[in-house]
Amino acid sequence: MRSDFLSRLISKPAPGAAADNRERSSRTAPDGWNSLMVAAQNGHGGAYRRLLGEMSEWLTRYFQRRLPPGEVDDAVQETLLAVHRRRHTYDPQYPLGPWLAAIAKNKWVDQLRSLAHRPMDEIPDDIAVGDHEASVVSSSVLASLLDTLRPAQAQAILLVKVQGYSVEEASGQIGLSPSAVKMNIHRGLGRLTAIIEKTPDVE
């Protein structure tokens, strides 16, 4: 009984979120996933292949809303590898959806961190234009995240990390020294990462 109480202490999300999670899991994770994962834990390769295929589609949708298009495949594959390495940690008593979402969120944070440390490539003028839906959703999420930062941090991140200006060009536009711009970017990205880590999973 005490173990159940402690389990609730650990696992229970914020008030009101439990119902959301149940609704979200039923909407996003098929019921058959649990039995497929149990079969996979017992060494059934066919069930595992089918499960990973369905997970791959789910993860592609998940990351398309959160990452630039070029990062989606990497994030999906990283998550699939993490699922493979940690499949023994899945407890069949619980639905698989939240388990997968927790791992996917972790990989999302990892991708954001690696993006922050990666030098920006120059964007060619003749880049092909495809479907804009994912970009629109991503920019909407980005805008709401940037709203949580101090204006100087948000402006520095927007100019350098999103619009591709150099630090020197951005410092000229903002009216701050290059080191202050770098500092604002560093602190802003750190704060964004912290916010994302604290945010409950959303689909």
Added chain:
Amino acid sequence: MSNESLIADLSSDLAPVQRRSMLREGGLVFALGAVELGLFLVLGVMRPDMHHMGSSPFLMWRVGSLGLLAVVACVLAIQSYSPTAQPRRGLMFASALAVAAILGGVFVTPDGASERALLDRINPASGIVCATSIFVLSLPIVALLGALMRRAAPTQPRRSALASGIAAGACGAFVFAFCCPFNDPLYVVVWYTIGCAAVAAAARWGLPHRFRL
């Protein structure tokens, strides 16, 4: 590599895995704690009056509160290794339990103890030895919890590491409580807290660097 070929690679020659069991992991921690306590007592360092613990509220408070905190913190730490766990509430609960245990010391302070000088009651020279002993006794538990954490999939490794450190510190303090000769609750509160906090800080700092999902 495309997603399809990765999936084909991962699903070919799939071997069965042993599912993670919190009961088994808890049993391992309990067994290690029991072995440590047994070895410690075999060395003959147990307090001679421990056999009469039932008649001493102070000893009951010390051993009981540390034992309860150790059990609760170990359960919370092991549960926090699950990807879906949210260790924050558990950490708050463990902290509240520790504060309650500390406050409980007020009721078992022996008569006349509060009239002694503060420095005399705290006794820093012996206290540092006590805190160091707790730290050393906690190391095997930290190592075991770290190994369990590595095999599991914590998505909040810093909080899981902190929970592991608190659990290991409480276990070390519980074992040490059987031989500590001091009978002042203030001494226990100060130096046991320092010992446990040092273990928790070391685990919080050291473990997350080695474990990433």
